Amino acid sequence: MKSVIITGAGSGLGKELALLFAKQGFHTILTGRTLDKLQSVEKEIHEAGGSAQSFSLDITILQEISSLMTQIQSHDLYGLINNAGVGHFGPLDHLGEQEIQDMLQTNVLGTIYMTQAVLPFFKEKNGGLLMNIISTAGLKGKVNESVYAASKFAVRGFTESLQKELENTNIKVKAVYMGGMDxxxxxxxDHITNKSRLRSPEEVAVMILDNLDKESIVIESKK
Ligand SMILES: NC(=O)c1ccc[n+]([C@@H]2O[C@H](COP(=O)([O-])OP(=O)(O)OC[C@H]3O[C@@H](n4cnc5c(N)ncnc54)[C@H](OP(=O)(O)O)[C@@H]3O)[C@@H](O)[C@H]2O)c1
Structure with missing residues (x-):
């Protein structure tokens, strides 16, 4: 059975992507820092007849990533969904050092570390799916999103470069840019005041999987 690693699989979009990949017959490797959230998604997948396993993982810590890779080395690894991310919003001079570090370490370094850990597995069998969940904040700057947008622009540059670096291989690299999700x-x-324009993560997960033939998937907010 082919395995897919999903980071931040305990809630939101990561959870919905995990449910869908499991439904399509993949073994889902659910990762995140909070084990009980992952285990509840795992239970839901098992109850629906799918396959899943939970691993506590902080993607900003290299030793935790290498321990995960050791534990899953016998898997037929097919995919990595770099979904985990954090956001802190407001005027730049109001952001604390910890908030800035959180965003850059999780969104940028975590994505890079995870990709670097998985790539040798993909290269060995010349195949695999790498999907980076970015945001429309990786396409255009927005008021009160300066550092979040900086982190997502970084992931965009990382993803586009890997698309070129791996274009003559069977490793598919996808960039996903979506607007707000509930x-x-x-x-x-309190950055978002009108939640009615937010799509549900279920809806966005379905749209992503429906567009997997594209290198770049853009899902704007509802008008
Ligand atoms: N919601 C939106 O409006 C929106 C719009 C565009 C893009 N996005 C992006 O979509 C992705 C998913 O976000 P979401 O909306 O589904 O939010 P969410 O429900 O908060 O999911 C984010 C997940 O990332 C995990 N996570 C955070 N830091 C981590 C770390 N250091 N190591 C491992 N896991 C970590 C969290 O779990 P733990 O805390 O348990 O680790 C959480 O389950 C993010 O990359 C976000 O930037 C969101």
């Missing part, structure tokens, strides 16, 4: 991402934030 997920726990906004729980601690």
């Amino acid at each position: 997920t726990p991402f906004w729980d601690e934030s």
Whole structure:
């Protein structure tokens, strides 16, 4: 059975992508920092007849990534969905150092570390799917999103470069840019006032899988 690693699979879009990949017959490797959220997604997948396993993983910590790769080395690894991400919003001079580091370490370094860990597996069998969940904040700057947008522009540059670097291989690299989704991402934030324009993560996950033939998937917010 082919395996897909999903980062941040315990909530929001990661959870919905995990449910869909499991439905399509993949073994889903659910990762995130909070084990009980992952285990509840795992239970849901098992109850629906799918295959899943939970691993506690902080993508900013290299030792945790290498421990995960050791634990899954016998898997037929097909995909990595770099979905985990954090956002802190507001005027630049209001952002704390920890918030800035959080965004750059998780969104940028975490994505790069995970990709670097998985790529040798893909290269060995000349195949695989690498999907980076970015945001429309990786396409255009927005008020009160300066550092978040900087982190997502970085992931865009990383993804576009890998698309070129791997274009003569069977490793498919996808960039996904979506507008707002109604997920726990906004729980601690008042940045979004009108949640009616947000799509549900279920809807976005379906749209992503329906467009997997594209290198770049753009899903704008509802008008
Ligand atoms: N919601 C939106 O409006 C929106 C719009 C465009 C793009 N996005 C992007 O979509 C992705 C998914 O976000 P979401 O909306 O589904 O939010 P979410 O429900 O908050 O999901 C993010 C997940 O990432 C995990 N995570 C955070 N830091 C991590 C770390 N260091 N290591 C491992 N896992 C970590 C969190 O779990 P733990 O805390 O348990 O680790 C959480 O499950 C993010 O990349 C986000 O930037 C969101």
